[in-house]
Amino acid sequence: MKSGGVGGGGNAPTKRRWRGLVLGVLGLVLLSMLVPLVFLLGFHNGFQSPGFVSEQSSASNPIRGYIKDSSRDTPDLSEGDQSRHVDDLVRRLAPTLSKDIFKKSKPKEETIGGVTVHDDVPRKASPAPAKKVPRVSPTINTRADGPTHITKNPKYVDESGKQCELKYGSFCLWRQEHKEEMKDSMVKKLKDKLFVARAYYPTIAKLPAQDKLSREMKQNIQEFERILSETSTDADLPSQVQKKLQKMDAVIARAKSFPVDCNNVDKKLRQIFDMTEDEANFHMRQSSFLYQLAVQTMPKSLHCLSMRLTVDYFKSPSDVELSLTEKYMDPALQHYVIFSKNVLASSAVINSTVMHAKESVNQVFHVLTNGQNYYAMKQWFIRNTYKEATVRVLNIEALNLENQNLELSLPVEFRVSFHSVDNPPVAQMRTEYLSTFSHSHYLLPQIFQNLKRVVVLDDDVIVQQDLSALWSLNMGGKVNGAVQMCSVRLNLLKSYLGERSFDKNSCVWMSGLNVIDLDKWREVDLTETYGRLLKELSMGEGLSEAVASLLSFQDLIYVLDDAWALSGLGYDYGLDIKAIKRAAVLHYNGNMKPWLDLGIPKYRHYWKNFRNQEDQFLSECNVSP
Incomplete structure (x- = not known):
């Protein structure tokens, strides 16, 4: 036991x-x-991406849909944590996906003539020194002689019209106004599906048990490649394309039910992203270039008109003109000066001024042009009369002026974009087009030696009221009577003006309608001041002229009432119609001139009302009515 x-x-x-x-x-x-x-099971669920099955998500941003669905593999994340996780992944991928694009859009500082030009300049002087003031982004564009660009891009370019407007100016407004329906939306959808199928096919082809699915995917891929090689718009697609698209969707859905090679999918989707970004930027730049080309190039119809008038001038018998020298130089008359290379534009300015004048017999118009357009201008004003007004055409290149550059230059236009400070929390970008005198304007005292006062009109204005009151203005010793734009002050342009002495709170004055006291101009020797400043500046021809003009007229501007002239008809779609009707002069400053097809439609009729509609050359050259 x-x-x-x-x-x-x-x-x-x-x-x-x-x-x-x-x-x-x-x-x-x-x-x-x-x-x-x-x-x-977790790996399998991570690749059940509705972003690939959904046509809309795939077409819009397949990268984000892919990353969003892959986040399901991360355990114990709340909805907010998952969202932050997705955004973190997107940020980490973004620099590698579009690094070239982002590098292109990155702003840079430029040093011009010893002055550092930043992306932005403050809009107005701040009353408190510690207050942070928004900054401006100016771009110079010489309207007649071609663009002189100093591009100041924002930090990035997206689909927002504001950022786009900073980089491309009024092109973005015009594009939005003339937006057309896509004609290849289905083609783009087919391309997206093809890329997704190509991303999954290599992995499916390696699975021995899925030979049937592999062959089916290969057939669908080849079919899509054949269709896309033969079509570029939806109208060219075969009638059965919808069924083919459904078959591809079904094949892709089945492929997603198997584990796939992450690297292969990631590589293909990165290709989609890069190609789409590059293509979008290419088309944007190309469209903007063509827009600028249309702006800077004379339309074919106006070129035809100029040629026909020139030929007609030399074919016509030489008429003996009455001697009007005394009238041209009579200081008691109302003398208007127009710098122009455009026959129709200068004609519309003169016609609108004469039609609203109480007495046209006292009006004398001096049209200064270049040698290329001189005979066309001369013949047009021989063929067309404007009540009792006198029109004189001068070839500025043929004037006998010593030590002067006699090449015709038209007013210089600025495009200035800046943050509005009216409501800082929701500050928005504003864009204004400013215009100043060019080099040719500083020849006025020498060209018109016997005159005491002239009114300078740009060729992109239309007169709606009698301007005779301008001749009785007491300008108080000022040289230039002009309308000011106080939404833009000189402080905004300090990057260009540098350390020179100027009143930071002074408003920018506008060309378009300017009353010039030639006697006072000669007394202060303003032309000499302008020439000295021009020699000191080295920022490009158009920019140097503009900055020299702004500095030359310091303390010499007689401010006209805002009712005398309204600007913005060449770029601003939102002008008040009542303000347009009240203004004495309408100024089409900006790129969308009324004689171009790009002109803003709702403002063009104000200009067309004063264009000669009966001249036979207009119909022969197909000048739009």
Whole structure:
């Protein structure tokens, strides 16, 4: 009994150890089976991406849809944590996906003539020194002689019209106004599906048990490639394209049910992103270039008109003109000066001025042009008369002026974009087109030596009221009577004006309608001041002229009431119609001139009302009515 008791007591611990070992082995076996199963289920769910199945998500941003659905593999994340996780992944991928694009859009500082030009300049002087003032982004564009650009891009360019306007100016407004329906939306959808199928195909082809699915995917890919090689618009697509698209969707959905190679999918989707971004930027730049080309190039119809008038001038018998020299130089008459290379534009200015004048007999118009357009201008004003007004055409290149550059230059136009400070929390970008005198304007005292006062009109204005009151203005010793634009002050342009002495709160004055006291001009020797400043500046021809004009007329501007002239008809779609009707002069400053097809439609009729509609050359050259 004793020994039996001892033997039974010795076997019990052995049996207990054996049972524990068996349970441990069974637990390890179960864990070894469950862990791969859980991993495979999580991996499988991570690639069930509705972003690829949904046509809309795939077409818009497949990269984001892919990353969003892959975040399901991250355990124990709340909805807010998941969103932050997705955004973090997008930020980490973004620099590698579009690094070239972002580099192109990155702003830079330029040093011009020793002055550092930043992306932005403050809009107006701040009353508190510590207050942070927004900054402006000016771009110079010489309207007649071609663009002189100093581009100040924003930090990035997206689909927002404000950022686009900073970079491309009024082109963005025009594009929005003339937006057309896409004609290749289905073609783009097919391309998206093709890229997704190509991303999944290499992995499916390596699965021996999925030969049938692999062959089906290959057939669909080849079919889509054939269709896209033969079509570029939706109208060219075959009638059964919708069924083919559904078949491709079904194949892609089945492919997503299998584990795929992440690197291959990521590589293909990166290609989609890069190609789409590059293509969009290419088309934007190309469209903007063509827009600027249309702005700077004379329309074919106006070129035809100029040529026909020139030929007609030399074919016509030489008429003996009455001597009007005394009238041209009579200081008692009302003398208007127009710098122009455009026959129709200068004609519309003169016609509108004469039609609203109480007495036209006292009006004398001096049209200064270049040698290329001189004979066309001269013939046009021989063929067309304007009541009792006198029109004189001068070739500025043929004037006998010593030590002067006699090449005709038209007013210089600025495009200035800046943040509005009226409501800082929601500050928006504003864009204004400013215009100043060019080099040719500083020849006025020498060209018109016998005159005391002239009114200078740009060729992109229309007169709606009698201007005779301008001749009785007491300008108080000022040289230039002009309308000011106080939404833009000189402080905004300090990057260009540099450290020179100027009143930072002074408003920018506008060309378009300017009353010039020639006697005072000669007294202060303003032409000499302008020439000296021009030699000091080295910022490009158009920019130097503009800055020199702004500095030359410091403290010499007589401010005209805002009712005299309204600007913005060449770029601003939102002008008040009542203000347009009240203004004495309408100024089409900006790129969208009324004689161009790009002109803003709702403002063009104010200009067309004063264009000669009966001249036979207009119909022969297909000048739009």
